[in-house]
Amino acid sequence: MILRLRSRFRCIALDYPGFGLSRAAPGYDLRPRSHSAVVEALVEHLGLSAVVVFGYAWGGPIGLGFASRRPELVGGLVIANTWAWPDDRFRVRLFSGLMGGPLSPLLVDRLDLMIRLYLPLNLKRGRLTARERAAYEGPFSDGRRSVMRAFPREIARSRDYLAEVEANLPRLAAKPALIVWPDSDPGFGAPELRRWQALFPAARTVDLVRTGQFIDEDAPDDVASALEEWAAAGFAGREAPG
Numbered sequence: 274m275i276l277r278l279r280s281r282f283r284c285i286a287l288d289y290p291g292f293g294l295s296r297a298a299p300g301y302d303l304r305p306r307s308h309s310a311v312v313e314a315l316v317e318h319l320g321l322s323a324v325v326v327f328g329y330a331w332g333g334p335i336g337l338g339f340a341s342r343r344p345e346l347v348g349g350l351v352i353a354n355t356w357a358w359p360d361d362r363f364r365v366r367l368f369s370g371l372m373g374g375p376l377s378p379l380l381v382d383r384l385d386l387m388i389r390l391y392l393p394l395n396l397k398r399g400r401l402t403a404r405e406r407a408a409y410e411g412p413f414s415d416g417r418r419s420v421m422r423a424f425p426r427e428i429a430r431s432r433d434y435l436a437e438v439e440a441n442l443p444r445l446a447a448k449p450a451l452i453v454w455p456d457s458d459p460g461f462g463a464p465e466l467r468r469w470q471a472l473f474p475a476a477r478t479v480d481l482v483r484t485g486q487f488i489d490e491d492a493p494d495d496v497a498s499a500l501e502e503w504a505a506a507g508f509a510g511r512e513a514p515g
Contacts, residue, residue, distance in 0.1 A: 274489060277497035281504070282325075287315060289335075291420050293412050303423040305331060306434045309338035322346055329353030329488060331424050334438050340448075341441035349449040349508050351500065352469055352476070353488055354461040358439040359432040365460070366429060373426025382418045395486040397457045405490075442472055449508035450476035453499050455484035455491070477503055 275284045289308045291297035301307065312335060316324060324347050328336035333355025340347045372381060372391075380386045388410055393400065401409070413421065450473040454466050470478060479499040484491040503509075 274493045274497045277494065278500060281501070285319070287312070291417075291423075303420065304434070305335050305427055305431050306338070309335045312336060312339045313343060316343070316346055323348030325349040325351060327351040327353070329355050330486065331355075333357055334435055337442065337445070338434070338438045341438060341444045344444045344448070347445070347448055349451070350445060350473070351451045351453065352473070353453045353496075354455050354458045354465075354486060356461065356465060357435065357442060359435045360428065369425050369428040371425070373422050373424075373428070377422040377425070378419070381422050385418060387418075387421045388413070392487070395458070396490055397483050397485040398491045401490070446473065451499060451503045451508075452476050452478040453481055453488065453496050454478060455481040455486070455488050457484055458486045460486060477509070
């Protein structure tokens with residue numbers, strides 16, 4: 274997506290501390306509230322304004338947490354398959370308990386199920402190449418797989434933070450918004466999409482067909498095209514087919 278968009282936009286993709294190629298400072302807690310504070314600090318450090326915040330999965334509540342605290346720095350929102358409120362659905366609590374609970378050292382650290390099973394099962398348009406798989410596995414190949422337990426665990430542990438983000442969403446109601454929504458993410462479906470559309474009734478919605486959780490893998494060109502068209506329309510909102 275960045276290769277497609279970088280000639281028109283300044284694209285900034287950050288690793289949260291402890292993830293990707295970054296290293297966390299000693300004592301960093303890997304919690305979404307802390308990640309959101311890091312995003313805010315980075316925006317301030319770079320002197321950014323009119324930021325378009327793009328978030329899916331945990332990037333939603335992390336990015337929207339920053340955006341709702343500092344709406345004066347935000348020019349627009351791109352909301353994909355994500356949420357920004359406490360989620361008490363059974364399957365969500367089950368996933369949190371398995372991949373972030375007492376069995377997670379076995380399931381995540383030893384069996385590597387997040388990379389070996391969870392990732393490929395949530396891809397709908399094809400398999401990762403050997404090089405792409407190595408890019409996912411590389412940062413966690415030196416005994417750092419335990420980091421991958423954090424986000425599943427925090428679905429349940431960060432209810433206070435999620436409730437805070439939800440309470441602050443009205444501060445963003447007037448911001449231009451684009452919703453890009455996959456049709457095959459088992460975690461986020463039509464009810465969550467309707468909730469976002471109710472929160473941002475003027476948003477443009479683009480459906481991503483045959484797309485799973487990892488929209489950057491399944492539909493990078495579709496997402497880039499949606500962003501380009503939205504920007505060309507002056508961030509205007511309207512319904513558009515995927």
